[in-house]
Amino acid sequence: xxxxxxxxxxxxxxxxxxxxxxxxxxxxxxxxxxxxxxxxxxxxx
Ligand SMILES: [Zn+2]
Numbered sequence: 211x212x213x214x215x216x217x218x219x220x221x222x223x224x225x226x227x228x229x230x231x232x233x234x235x236x237x238x239x240x241x242x243x244x245x246x247x248x249x250x251x252x253x254x255x
Pocket of ligand 1: 214215216217218219233234235236237238
């Protein structure tokens with residue numbers, strides 16, 4: 211899981227297929243890797 215530094219959304223990225231890491235919500239390219247023990251936040255669209 212990655213977290214977009216622009217919009218703050220958590221993004222699930224499969225590194226096997228994705229060559230570029232881009233936030234699907236806002237298109238921002240800088241995402242921070244989240245740690246597995248971080249409390250999960252559920253976003254509803
Ligand atoms: Zn974003």
